[in-house]
Amino acid sequence: MLEELRKNRNFQLFTGLLIGIFFGFLLQRGGVTYFDVIIGQLLLQDFTVLKVMLVAVLVGMVGVHYMVHKGYASWHIKDGSIGKTVVGGLIFGVGFAVLGYCPGTLTGAIGQGSLDALFGGLTGILLGSWFFSLIFPYVRDHIYGWGDFGQLVFKDVIKKEPWKVVAGFGVGIVVFLGILELAGL
Amino acid sequence: MDWFTAARWSPYVVGIGIGILSWVAFYISDKPLGCSTAFARTSGMLEMLLRKERTKERPYFREFAPVIDWQWMLVLGLVIGAFVSAMSSGSFSLRWVPDLWASSFGAHAFPRLMTALNGGILIGFGSRWAGGCTSGHGISGTLQLAVSGWIAVLCFFIGGVLTAFMIY
Numbered sequence: 001m002l003e004e005l006r007k008n009r010n011f012q013l014f015t016g017l018l019i020g021i022f023f024g025f026l027l028q029r030g031g032v033t034y035f036d037v038i039i040g041q042l043l044l045q046d047f048t049v050l051k052v053m054l055v056a057v058l059v060g061m062v063g064v065h066y067m068v069h070k071g072y073a074s075w076h077i078k079d080g081s082i083g084k085t086v087v088g089g090l091i092f093g094v095g096f097a098v099l100g101y102c103p104g105t106l107t108g109a110i111g112q113g114s115l116d117a118l119f120g121g122l123t124g125i126l127l128g129s130w131f132f133s134l135i136f137p138y139v140r141d142h143i144y145g146w147g148d149f150g151q152l153v154f155k156d157v158i159k160k161e162p163w164k165v166v167a168g169f170g171v172g173i174v175v176f177l178g179i180l181e182l183a184g185l
Numbered sequence: 186m187d188w189f190t191a192a193r194w195s196p197y198v199v200g201i202g203i204g205i206l207s208w209v210a211f212y213i214s215d216k217p218l219g220c221s222t223a224f225a226r227t228s229g230m231l232e233m234l235l236r237k238e239r240t241k242e243r244p245y246f247r248e249f250a251p252v253i254d255w256q257w258m259l260v261l262g263l264v265i266g267a268f269v270s271a272m273s274s275g276s277f278s279l280r281w282v283p284d285l286w287a288s289s290f291g292a293h294a295f296p297r298l299m300t301a302l303n304g305g306i307l308i309g310f311g312s313r314w315a316g317g318c319t320s321g322h323g324i325s326g327t328l329q330l331a332v333s334g335w336i337a338v339l340c341f342f343i344g345g346v347l348t349a350f351m352i353y
Contacts, residue, residue, distance in 0.1 A: 006215045015214050016255035020262020021269070022206055023218065028270035029191075030199030035283035042342075042349035048196050053323055053338075055200025060207035060328035073211040078316050078326055080333025088315025089322075089337045093344015095311050097352060099304025100283065102319040102341075103312060104220040106305075107260050111267030113279040116286075120298040124305015129221070130228035131306070132313035133245035139314065140244075152332040169330060 024108050027052075033108035035100035035116070042097050047185045051177065058173045065166050075153075082147030083139075099124065192274045207328060216255055217325030221312035223260040226251050228309075289353055315340075 005011055030052050031037045040046030067073035099121050101109050109117035155162050210218050229251025232240045271277035281294035312318040315337050326334020
């Protein structure tokens with residue numbers, strides 16, 4: 001039944017749309033589709049973005065680990081390397097501060113009427129993605145190999161039972177959020 | 186129903202909602218939440234308008250075919266959902282320049298548009314280089330406790346914080 005639904009293209013396109021609608025609603029209502037909120041986060045004055053992300057990670061982490069453990073879902077781990085994840089991540093970070101949105105929040109900003117996101121940011125992301133597609137073969141062959149760690153997960157790094165690693169990250173997130181609240185941020 | 190029309194919800198409520206949404210995506214669609222690949226696919230669809238089938242031969246688009254898929258529909262839905270949220274809370278407004286930008290650089294639209302264009306180029310380029318964005322790495326990668334996800338989100342914020350302090 002579930003396998004059939006996962007393979008049904010039209011059902012999946014519809015599901016994607018529906019999940020996107022909820023995602024967009026939540027991002028906008030959380031305030032993270034606003035340029036001011038994102039730049040406020042990067043200036044370390046407004047911690048809304050980190051709070052939304054960390055709570056989503058906490059809730060998602062527990063549920064997804066449970067589902068995979070029970071065989072209801074499977075992992076989708078991205079591979080990484082210093083050349084791929086660190087270099088790409090830092091370029092992304094610079095763009096994050098210059099644009100004031102990330103791809104998801106930019107999309108939400110378009111829905112709330114932010115014209116700088118629609119006419120400036122969207123055009124830029126499409127151009128930037130396309131530029132990358134042009135140099136991709138070179139980057140893949142010459143840079144992605146630096147410090148390759150593949151599809152590594154923390155359960156392989158920290159040699160403890162998986163639930164202990166999940167619990168450790170969970171406690172870490174709760175403590176971090178608690179410190180933010182105590183600091184009045 | 187006051188809560189439904191409130192302009193902002195607590196980041197904790199929103200975070201829980203997105204976490205649950207990730208369960209639904211993993212369970213029903215066998216996919217993690219993500220956004221940036223859809224932009225790369227769209228750029229390929231635009232290239233196809235000029236180069237037709239030859240676009241699909243390029244190594245990048247052999248890996249990420251320029252077609253409408255689950256995530257592309259998610260990104261489309263994201264616009265609709267944000268629109269519904271903004272309309273139902275009375276926050277929708279057509280604006281060229283965000284407040285914080287205007288207070289630092291003035292209210293003219295052109296400088297903001299040019300900066301957004303350049304920032305967008307970096308974001309598009311960087312997310313494809315790293316293989317994900319704040320959603321794919323920052324939420325879906327981290328929640329699976331992927332090393333790539335945590336390193337990526339750390340680099341997003343290191344790059345972002347340093348640049349923001351230089352600009353503002």
